[in-house]
Amino acid sequence: MNLDLNRILDAGVEVAQSVKVAAVDLADKGKRQVELLNAQNKLARAQRQLGALVYSLIRSGEENRELVDKYVQAIAAIEAEIDRIKAQPEFTPAAASAEKAERHCPQCGAEVEEDALFCHRCGAQL
Numbered sequence: 325m326n327l328d329l330n331r332i333l334d335a336g337v338e339v340a341q342s343v344k345v346a347a348v349d350l351a352d353k354g355k356r357q358v359e360l361l362n363a364q365n366k367l368a369r370a371q372r373q374l375g376a377l378v379y380s381l382i383r384s385g386e387e388n389r390e391l392v393d394k395y396v397q398a399i400a401a402i403e404a405e406i407d408r409i410k411a412q413p414e415f416t417p418a419a420a421s422a423e424k425a426e427r428h429c430p431q432c433g434a435e436v437e438e439d440a441l442f443c444h445r446c447g448a449q450l
């Protein structure tokens with residue numbers, strides 16, 4: 325009788341622990357996803373700024389190697405950060421893309437890229 329009770333209690337503790345682990349794992353995946361998106365946004369911003377800087381320098385016939393180098397270093401650092409986030413073992417691109425909401429054309433219902441301006445099937449503006 326006592327033994328059974330212990331077994332039941334043990335089983336209860338095990339279930340509670342696995343539920344807790346699953347919840348933490350999910351929260352961790354979400355955090356990793358947010359980290360990755362933030363880093364990718366940061367990368368896109370830095371690349372855009374570097375592009376604008378180089379464009380304005382070339383256009384005005386100037387040089388600012390120091391500032392360009394700073395941007396290049398910053399971009400390299402962000403890329404390394406993205407690699408680090410992606411290399412974390414629990415990260416699976418399949419799971420990440422499954423979480424991403426699909427976007428559809430309002431005209432024809434074709435699945436379209438998240439950032440597409442026009443539908444690839446019917447040409448409707450998105």
Ligand SMILES: [Zn+2]
Binds near residue numbers: 430431448
């Ligand atoms: Zn369409």
